[in-house]
Amino acid sequence: MSSQPVPKPGTARRLGSVPRRGWLVAVLVAGCATGGLPVTSPPTLAPANPATPVPIIRPLPAITPVPAVTPAPPSTATPAPTEIPGPPAAALTPIGKDAIPGELGSFTWRSMGSDAPWLVPLADQAVREQGPYMVTFAPPMLVESWTARWAPVADGTAGAVAGFEQGDTGSLVMEGPDQPGTWSLQVDARFAGGDRCAYYWRLEVAP
Amino acid sequence: MTSRHSSIAAFVLALVVTTTGVLPALAATPDPFMGSPFNQNQLLAYRWGAGAVPPTVIKTAINAAADDANASRKSKAPTFAYDGGGSNAISYGVDVPCGVNGLACFRRDAPSWFAVYLRENGHRFDWGTLRWCEATDRPNGCYDAENITLDELGHVLGLDHHVNLADDSDYGDAVVQTYSRTKPGAFYNAHVFGRCDIATLQQVYDVPTTSTLYSTCLDVPTQLSMTATRISVVAGSVVTFTATLGSAGTGRLSNNAVSGRTVVLQQRAGSGWTDVLTMIPGSTAGTYSVGLVMRTTSDLRALFRKPSSEGLRSSSSAPITVTVSAACTTGPCPQFAPVPGQ
Numbered sequence: 001m002s003s004q005p006v007p008k009p010g011t012a013r014r015l016g017s018v019p020r021r022g023w024l025v026a027v028l029v030a031g032c033a034t035g036g037l038p039v040t041s042p043p044t045l046a047p048a049n050p051a052t053p054v055p056i057i058r059p060l061p062a063i064t065p066v067p068a069v070t071p072a073p074p075s076t077a078t079p080a081p082t083e084i085p086g087p088p089a090a091a092l093t094p095i096g097k098d099a100i101p102g103e104l105g106s107f108t109w110r111s112m113g114s115d116a117p118w119l120v121p122l123a124d125q126a127v128r129e130q131g132p133y134m135v136t137f138a139p140p141m142l143v144e145s146w147t148a149r150w151a152p153v154a155d156g157t158a159g160a161v162a163g164f165e166q167g168d169t170g171s172l173v174m175e176g177p178d179q180p181g182t183w184s185l186q187v188d189a190r191f192a193g194g195d196r197c198a199y200y201w202r203l204e205v206a207p
Numbered sequence: 208m209t210s211r212h213s214s215i216a217a218f219v220l221a222l223v224v225t226t227t228g229v230l231p232a233l234a235a236t237p238d239p240f241m242g243s244p245f246n247q248n249q250l251l252a253y254r255w256g257a258g259a260v261p262p263t264v265i266k267t268a269i270n271a272a273a274d275d276a277n278a279s280r281k282s283k284a285p286t287f288a289y290d291g292g293g294s295n296a297i298s299y300g301v302d303v304p305c306g307v308n309g310l311a312c313f314r315r316d317a318p319s320w321f322a323v324y325l326r327e328n329g330h331r332f333d334w335g336t337l338r339w340c341e342a343t344d345r346p347n348g349c350y351d352a353e354n355i356t357l358d359e360l361g362h363v364l365g366l367d368h369h370v371n372l373a374d375d376s377d378y379g380d381a382v383v384q385t386y387s388r389t390k391p392g393a394f395y396n397a398h399v400f401g402r403c404d405i406a407t408l409q410q411v412y413d414v415p416t417t418s419t420l421y422s423t424c425l426d427v428p429t430q431l432s433m434t435a436t437r438i439s440v441v442a443g444s445v446v447t448f449t450a451t452l453g454s455a456g457t458g459r460l461s462n463n464a465v466s467g468r469t470v471v472l473q474q475r476a477g478s479g480w481t482d483v484l485t486m487i488p489g490s491t492a493g494t495y496s497v498g499l500v501m502r503t504t505s506d507l508r509a510l511f512r513k514p515s516s517e518g519l520r521s522s523s524s525a526p527i528t529v530t531v532s533a534a535c536t537t538g539p540c541p542q543f544a545p546v547p548g549q
Contacts, residue, residue, distance in 0.1 A: 105386060106368060114311070116386065116387065117388075117389070188368075
């Protein structure tokens with residue numbers, strides 16, 4: 001990143017606060033629950049409706065050690081080269097829209113890991129709808145905790161972090177930036193067992 | 208409610224569930240740890256991967272990173288050294304098993320072996336072309352191979368990516384980061400482990416000496432006890448107080464003697480305490496002593512104040528009451544009362 005744009009004042013979302021749109025939709029949900037469900041029903045997370053668009057994403061190919069560079073300790077401690085299942089693929093789904101696959105950045109997975117820059121996916125992979133967004137994984141994975149950060153994109157590179165959300169066990173759903181512009185969204189997911197993966201999407205939020 | 212509406216409701220309800228009850232991260236925390244550790248102070252000798260030998264400038268950067276790790280670990284974490292017959296490999300080139308966007312990657316099976324891989328200079332990613340600073344004339348946008356290798360060696364030791372604060376303002380607290388920065392980004396060429404890298408290394412592998420400072424990314428409790436040579440004396444007698452300071456953390460950071468710190472002797476004054484003397488380091492690790500001429504009956508205790516330079520908490524000893532009687536001026540005079548247990 002050769003440029004570090006200064007985030008606009010007020011764009012950084014403070015932790016622990018429910019965003020404005022979050023309050024609005026919370027009220028809407030309360031209204032739906034009262035009108036559409038028996039009053040005595042406890043609030044539960046409904047299973048995905050069969051009519052809901054299902055993200056079609058393929059798992060990443062397994063990462064196969066290349067013999068030429070596979071460590072070959074002289075002792076018998078070296079495991080035989082085997083296929084190691086890699087991190088899951090991730091897709092971001094704006095509400096009611098199609099899923100957009102994410103770019104895998106840095107990850108630590110089982111006994112291996114990879115380090116990458118803050119990625120800015122190409123424009124033809126941009127998400128053009130405003131949040132909220134849901135992130136899903138293939139194969140499905142239980143997320144223990146997650147953070148989402150977004151940075152403005154200028155000249156193809158990401159600037160300083162301008163917004164943040166986080167959550168723990170449960171669905172990975174976020175609002176994302178509420179300011180117009182082009183953003184690079186980073187989602188860092190920690191899965192059950194401790195594996196962690198960072199994924200990136202390009203968001204183009206219209207005024 | 209239509210199926211679309213019900214799915215939206217589920218989606219939104221999930222949003223509400225996940226955005227409430229979230230506590231802000233207020234302070235930097237030690238890097239997460241992953242997998243099993245190597246042994247304390249284990250020497251991890253590495254060689255160049257067969258058919259994947261780095262060019263000289265990258266070799267120099269990798270060896271420098273190994274030195275950086277050794278010098279800045281501030282713990283009993285393993286050390287790295289080049290050895291042509293080493294059982295671990297560091298490889299460079301086209302065929303590396305890194306993620307599709309990975310600059311570098313690692314594999315580890317502690318305590319047996321590790322491997323590190325760096326992509327070749329000029330590798331073309333979707334996001335651009337990889338330029339190692341050391342292999343070029345350090346243009347803006349280059350990656351510092353020494354820094355990236357230090358990041359990988361941190362992973363080898365078991366460090367997972369640092370969990371940054373919301374605004375990433377603590378990026379400089381760790382080399383082992385979720386994303387790598389390029390020149391001229393801040394810390395793109397950090398060549399020492401950050402304080403939150405060190406914190407985890409200290410938790411997992413222990414501090415190397417009793418006088419090593421605990422990382423400020425930690426918040427380790429301490430325990431302080433004190434003894435006195437006598438608790439009942441005549442006025443003008445000297446009583447020697449000896450305090451013992453130790454760590455009271457968990458795992459490796461429990462019950463460590465803590466030397467070379469400042470421990471003061473305090474005297475009760477009204478409802479509070481006032482400093483009397485700074486205690487002098489004793490001959491035994493973690494001990495601090497001072498002799499005091501007693502004039503009046505007093506409550507005394509030792510105090511260790513939380514230093515700004517390290518991640519140890521304050522602690523104080525239980526108070527000791529030293530009873531002072533008037534000096535004997537006409538014989539026969541009583542002997543000093545012995546300290547219980549002596």
